[in-house]
Amino acid sequence: MAEFDEQHSRVPESVFLAVLWTLTGISLIFVVFRIYAQVASFRRLFLDDFLVIFALVIILTAAVIWQVEGKVLYELYAISAGLEPFTLEFLPRYNTFMRFNAPFEILFYSALWSVKFSFMTLFYRISAKLKYLRIWWFVVFFCTASVYVASVADIEYKCSLGGIEYIITQCPQPHHVHYENRMFWANCAGDVITDLMILSIPFLLLWRTKISLRKKLVLLSIFSATIFIMVVAIIRVAVGMTYDRQINIDWLCFWSFIEVDVAIIVSCVASLRQLFVASQSQSSSARAAYHITTDPVMKKSKEESSQALTPSVWDVESLTNDEVPMSPLSVVHVRQDFEVTCDDTNRSATSEKGCRHQTSFD
Secondary structure (H helix, E strand, O other): OHHHOOOOOOOOHHHHHHHHHHHHHHHHHHHHHHHHHHHHHHOOOOHHHHHHHHHHHHHHHHHHHHHHHHHHHHHHHHHHOOOOOOOOOHHHHHHHHHHOHHHHHHHHHHHHHHHHHHHHHHHHHHHOOOHHHHHHHHHHHHHHHHHHHHHHHOOOOHHHHOOHHHHHHOOOOHHHHHHHHHHHHHHHHHHHHHHHHHHHHHHHHHHOOOOOHHHHHHHHHHHOHHHHHHHHHHHHHHOOOOOOOOOOHHHHHHHHHHHHHHHHHHHHHHHHHHHHHHHHHHHHHHHHHHHHHHOHHHHHHHHHOOOOOOOEEOOHHHHHOOOOOOOOOOOOOOOOOOOOEOOHHHOOOOOOOOOEOOEEOO
16 A cells, blocks of 8 residues: 555545535525525525525535545554555455545535626626626636636546556655646636626726725725635645645645635625615614604605615715715625606606616615
């Protein structure tokens, strides 16, 4: 068993499982809260919400797979350390475990990119208002999709699905090890670069927005949360990895789970403010309604303006206002519903002047 002599654990099994299920549980709580906030605010879910839910389902599936099959890896480490004897019965279990490696990498990239596409979906409404930003959005989307395809395509499938003999005799060879390490580095670079490109969309918008310095600083401090995701992506492949040695599977999987869970949590932070804004709006509306119904002048004014439309949410043209919402990462976790209403009795006369639109911030 010379092939297993240098196999050793970098993350104890108990620590791995504790962190895995703690972060997965926290991610689940954040996603549930996000769903609640969206339904409470908008009475529906949007595409970016479904993408985050999809990412959570994927990572839950991967966590269950690891819970069942991960013990085989630690059995291998025990055999390599001489703590357990090697038996021929171990080889079929090891082969089964290795067959999950390639599917696990696909699950990891699919979950992580689902979160990326969730941000892209959220930013689409913003980019649609400005031509240069809309063009940049499509460039970022193309690059992000291309990196996902490349990351899935360059997986060393034969060292996962090639059979136990090929895995033991060929995969430890230098040319295989060098290829895998180059692949991990390239995918890590693509991961970080696409994160930066996605974040550039709200940053470009914020740069041209006339808001107070305090609000800009708040937004920038919230953006810094995504830097942690990039740091985790780098730690995943950079720390302790050498070009001539195979990367530890437990280390790679451990940080893969952390990166996806953190990405899900960060993407859901926006819903925290969404619920706060909704509750504040309801409270303000209730107070305003009370004053209107008790004040004869206000009551009359209310009746005369009964044709006013329901406020829409976020219009980029209103960015000159100082009321840009301080929502996390996405700059604003908001929706836009533009409506134009006219007095039915004067529709022809008001086609140019009588129609009114109103934009409010969420």
